[in-house]
Amino acid sequence: MDNGVQERLLGPEAEEEGNLKERVWEESKKIWRVALPGVLSRVSSFGTIVVTQSFVGHISGPDLAGYALVQTISVRFVNGILLGMSSATETLCGQSFGAGQYHMMGIYLQRSWIVDLITLTILVPVFIFGTQIYKLLGEQEDIAKAGGYISLWFIPFVYNFVFSLTIQMYLQAQLKNRIIAYLSIFQILLHVPLSYVFVYVLNWGIPGAMLALCTSSWFLVLGEFVYIFGGWCPDTWKGFSKAAFLDILPVEKLSLSSGVMVCLELWYNAILVLLAGYMQNAEVAISAFSIGLNINAWEFMISLGFLGAACVRVSNELGKGNAKAAKFSIKVLLGTSVIIGVFFFILCLAFGSKIACLFTSDEQVAETVSDLSVLRSFSVLLNSIYPLLSGK
Structure with missing residues (x-):
C-alpha cells in the first residue's frame, strides 16, 4: 500500500503520533546535552x-x-x-x-x-x-x-x-x-x-x-x-x-x-x-543508616543533574516566549527521570540484601541495611520525581 493511501486511512492520529515521537526525540537530545x-x-x-x-x-x-x-x-x-x-x-x-x-x-x-x-x-x-x-x-x-x-x-x-x-x-x-x-x-x-x-x-x-x-x-x-x-x-x-x-x-x-x-x-x-x-546498638545503627543514605544520595546526584537541565531548558523556552515548549520539556524530563528511577528501584529491590557487602564485612550491619532495602527502594524512586517538580 502506498504511503499516501496509508496516511488517508489512518488519519491525523498517525501523523500526530509520528510528530510526537520526533518531538520527544529532539527534546531528549537537548535535555541529555545539558x-x-x-x-x-x-x-x-x-x-x-x-x-x-x-x-x-x-x-x-x-x-x-x-x-x-x-x-x-x-x-x-x-x-x-x-x-x-x-x-x-x-x-x-x-x-x-x-x-x-x-x-x-x-x-x-x-x-x-x-x-x-x-x-x-x-x-x-x-x-x-x-x-x-x-x-x-x-x-x-x-x-x-x-x-x-x-x-x-x-x-x-x-x-x-x-x-x-x-x-x-x-x-x-x-x-x-x-x-x-x-x-x-x-x-x-x-x-x-x-x-x-x-x-x-x-x-x-x-x-x-x-x-x-x-x-x-x-x-x-x-x-x-x-x-x-x-x-x-x-x-x-x-x-x-x-x-x-x-x-x-x-x-x-x-x-x-x-x-x-x-x-x-x-x-x-x-x-x-x-x-x-x-539506639541500643549505636555502631550498627549509625553504619547501616549511613550506608543507606549514601546509596540514596548517590542516586540522587542523577536527579540533580536533570534538575539543572530542567532549569536550563525551561528558562530557554520561556525566554523565547514559548510556554508550551517549556511545559513539554518538563514532561519529557519527568518521564526520563522516572524511567531511570524505576530502573534503580528494581535494582535496589533485587540486590538489597547484597549491596551492604560492598561496604562492610560486619554481618549485623549488612543485615540491617538489607532490612531497610524496601524503604530505600521507594526513596530512590521518589528521588526521581520531586527534584524536578520543586525546580519547575
Missing part, C-alpha cells in the same frame, strides 16, 4: 566519598561508624554552607555573562575564593574538636574517638570545596561544564585503584583510605586550574586582580544567606544518623 555532564560530574565526585566509605567499612566497625558521623554531620554541614555560598558565585557570574561583562566573571571567582577560604577556616574547629563535639551530642565514646580521628583527615579534603564548587559554577555560567564531567570521571577512575593500593597493598588502613580521597579530590581541582589558567577561558579569566578584594562584605552577606539555607536543607538526613547514635 544533563549528561552534570550527572556524570555529580555521580563521580560523590562516588569518591562512597568508595572511601566502602574501604573504611572493611577495616573495622567503629571506624565505619566514625566515618559515617563525620561525613554525614560535619562534612555535610560544611559542604552545605559552601555549596550555598557558591550558588551566589553562579548568580553573579551568570549575570555578568548575560550582560557581556566577561572580565567580571574572573573577579567574582577570585572574590568567592577569598570569602569561602575565610568562612571554611572559621569552620575548621568543627573537625579539630570532632571527638569532643560527638561526645557532647551523646555519641558512644569509641565511635566519637574514631570519628574525631577521621575528622582530622577530612580537613585537607574539605578545602577542595572552596575551589571545586566555585569553579564549577563559574564554568557552568559560560556553558563550559563538559570539562568538569571529564575531570570528575577521571577522578573516580583514579580514586578506586589508589584506595586499593593505599589500603590493601601498602596496608595503611584509615590514613590510606583518607589519603586516597584527598589526592583524587585535589586532582580535580588541579585539572580545573590548568583549564582556567591555561588559556581555555580567555574572555573571562584575565589573571589575578586586586579588584577581587573590593566589595567583599556584600558578597559575604549574599553567600552566607544562601549557604545557611542550603545547609538546613541538607541536614535532615544528618539528623537521622545522629539519632541512630542513641
